[in-house]
Amino acid sequence: MDRRHFISRTAATSAFIGMGGLTLHSCQQETTKHITILHTNDVHSHIDPFPTNHSSFPNLGGVAKRATLVEEIRKENPNTLLLDAGDIFQGTPYFNFYGGELEFKLMSMLQYDAATIGNHEFDNGLEGFAAQLPYAKFDFLSANYDFSNTILDGQVKPYKTFSRGGIKIGVFGLGVALDGLVSKNLYKETVYLDPIEMAQEASNTLKNNEHCDLIICLSHIGYQYTNSQRVDDLKLAAATENIDLIIGGHTHTFLEKPTVVQNRKDLPVLVNQVGCFGINLGRLDFYFESGKLTNTQGISISV
DSSP, X not given: OOHHHHHHHHHHHEEEEESSSOOHHHHOSTTEEEEXXXXXXXXXXXXXXXXXXXXXXXXXXXXXXXXXXXXXXXXXXXXXXXXXXXXXXXXXXXXXXXXXXXXXXXXXXXXXXXXXXXXXXXXXXXXXHHHHGGGOXXXXXXXXXXXXTSTTTTTSBSEEEEEETTEEEEEEEEEOOOTTTSOHHHHXXXXXXXXXXXXXXXXHIIIIISOOSEEEEEEESOSOOTTOOSOOHHHHHHXXXXXXXXXXXXXXXXXXXXXXXXXXXXXXXXXXXXXXXXXXXXXXXXXXXXXXXXXXXXXXXXX
């Protein structure tokens, strides 16, 4: 994939989201700081592209093509984070044969910065997940899974901070309720905590203690459950504060552009999810003036 093709396709799929009423042109001054967030979700062990005769996703996806896109974007803007919202495991024979080793090695080669834990990360039990962690050269984040009495104690962080271009970014993770979804013998003594409460606690810490300029939630709880009290990303955004972006997973929801939700302080939160199987790469560009977020672009790039 050459650079010209990449730029033309990105322009064709871009969607502008205004925050503060500024145009993109008005933001691009010397004082502007630009952060790019790239993300995937529910890749489900899809290492290779789909075949050219596939009924739904012909010739789409594949880690090699994703790597090319990521490399191009990092050249364009070195102040980039690459994140994943869970369900890295399960879906092709690669997982059946290698148990997640290949997935973690390839994500490490792509230099992922962090990921959260999806329900399929428990498919080989806590021991199976723990056995693959040495191959992951990035951190797993979960604020609402308490692993204190398990083999994963101390190996999963609630949040992590990053500094890019003078902007401090806080990232935390959330997982879906495991009871009824994952066999108890697989997740054992893992304790599921309320995602809204833990999201508010984590975002408060990142905002007030860590003094982050941008706060991101990596969520594997699902985009939206209509006519249900189950917590989803849209409910989470509306019930909390301090979160700027929710990168979602679990429901395999294809969004052409991020959804904007007003939080409990009536401030905008972006919620995004890019389907499944690695056929799309999410991209969000945040622009800051004097440390204040002033503008955002959101696009979904077909891989």
